[in-house]
Amino acid sequence: MSDHHHKETFITKYIFSQDHKMIAKQFLLTGIFMALVGMLMSAMFRVQLANPGETSILYNLMPSNWMDPDTGALLQDKYLALVTMHGTILVFWVLTAGLSGTFANFLIPLQIGARDMASGFINMLSYWFFFAATVVLIYSIYVPSGPASAGWTIYPPLSAEASYIEGSGLGMTLWLVSITLFIVGSLLGGLNYIVTILNLRTKGMSMKRLPLTIWALFVTAILGVLSFPVLLSCGLLLVFDRSFGTSFYLSDLIIGGEAAHHIGGSPILFEHLFWFLGHPEVYIILLPALGMTSEVISVNTRKPIFGYQAMVLSLLAIGFLSFIVWGHHMFMTGMNPFLGSVFAFTTLLIAIPSAIKVFNYLTTLWRGNIRFTPAMLFAIAMVSTFITGGLTGLILGNAPLDINVHDTYFVVGHFHIVMGLSAIYGMLAGVYHWFPKMYGRMMNKNLGYLHFWGTFICAYGVFFPMHFLGLAGLPRRYYANPVDMGQITDINDIITFFALAGAVIQFIFVFNFFYSIFRGSPASKNPWKANTLEWTTPVERIHGNWPGDLPEVHRWAYDYSKPGAEEDYIPQNVPLKEGESEH
């Protein structure tokens, strides 16, 4: 038995645990909770968009001062609060911490053959900073003036003065406190992930043999460590503007008929700093999903991943390029057109490594012996949305085209598909695939299929029509359609129908998840017949992962259907036979 495995109390095992597997579960459960909160918020504002000015039973979930006392309709400023909090929760809490926090913690030590993270204590701190951030953010919803309402990008000037909009008071301050705690947690986690991958790989696990999941989580951690501090500096100056009256982002504006008591500041400064984090953040969200998709597709096609080296180089290229494209979020800020064309060029360059990844997914699928498990379906769906969302990205990356649809529902449709759905599908693929390793039981397959098809149809039903609304000129974040847009107005009804249906379907997943933790059929050690090291650990959780010595690695992770082999998979710890070439 590993000397890491020791007697644990309830507190050290389930609450202040330093075991990476338990911390991963803590991230996952918090992520699922926040996903439900964010989803309910989206259901509320979709109801408002379909039935403007009418009441709904859903609004009762929020404090009573969110509704008009006479009509029971959602108030306009609270609509903005819902949109802001939905974006914040989904981008940071679900798709950053819920996704990376869960799978980096769970998979890094297991797939590289380590007992645990480099620092279990820092790992534990990382979760508890995240938890504290969650408590503060949830609390901000219930303050009398309401939560932050300036959009998830919290652009000044609206976010910089408490008097400018209703949601710029205490709620905005709490948003900044919460995001600061979140960043500290993310940085602690990221440092640990990088150091663990560089130092604690088991014997034989060279960088060239790392599973693509680990490569993706590695690049993600680097992006986080480099970009989150910039958001912190950006937020710090906003705190100074809000709390101490400085003028970093504020100028002599006239708002509400009154001249602001500031000189010389510029909200554009905020945008530069924000998007320097903001665009890498897209890939902080996407890369883990891409990495897990590689793993799930290879396992379930029973084929080696096509173009392993190209996949790794693509991850690195995407990571690098993500730092030099932030200006494409700012084409409308009066940017020099030449600079705009530079940002358009670098943005379109990202299409190359992205296309390489898509090509390699498709060629891996080609003529594979495909097993359509729920995880595999979500992985294929992830490839689908990465393509369809990526195509509209080509339009938005071009300054002359982007300007026409800037801040419309076209943008909302684009980023929800390419970033939101792709990452969520990758995350769900991961949950279905690694659930047996996490909890020692299997999830119900039929409920999984129902969940997949319901989600897939409803998600496209929500986000595909948004492109038409955007092309017709409907701006995002509006409480209701500003003008009668004829038949196009009805599209909002259709979108809301799919949004509500999609939300209901997620409860099938929630039921399946929690039911299977306690009542799912017991899992075998390696139910998917996969090659990576996590499937060589015992079903029972032990701190230290492997009883006895750590496994030794002799081959890459993708020896599926290797000619001459007895079975269609060869785990990484199986030595090469005499005369056998690696791959």
Place this chain on the structure above:
Amino acid sequence: MSTSYTLENIRKEKATMQLLWIGMVSICMFFAGLTSLVFVDNMEIPSESDWFLYSTVIVLFSSLVYLIVSRNIKRDKPVSFLIFMVFILGLIFTYCQFQGWSDMRNNYGIIFTGENPETGQATPKEHSYFYAITVAHFAHLIFGLIALFITFFNALRNKYSSKKFLGIKLAGTYWHFLTILWVYIYLFINYT
């Protein structure tokens, strides 16, 4: 058993040093974010007080003393007094910073926020920026002082030797980093 124990320790030490290095890269990005504003907005940062020159000399001297600490510990020579000296130099640096801020406010009218009493105008962002970046450095320096104090305390209890001095390496690396960071900030605010 002892060989694997030593290897495990070496690995752990390497990992701990890497944690610090990557953490310092993160801190660099934080300051890169702050300094990038100056270029984006063509700001001219005030830096009139001479106290900041004194603090620069002090912090450079403290780093030099710490180099002797690193050399001594490898030869099993005493280090506690030298670490204490670096700690005291850190406190003197802190004193100089406070004097500098006070000098800027009282003698040059450069304030962080509020109205200038003479002109009645709101504080320009360049003035606020000066305080933001120098105080941000000071906030990081507090952790450096804490690290030096702990290292000094451990050195007093003879916890370090030529074979085992990770704490000294960690505190020293961070202290040198803070020195370099301050020299960068000093040059930056003086030459932009």
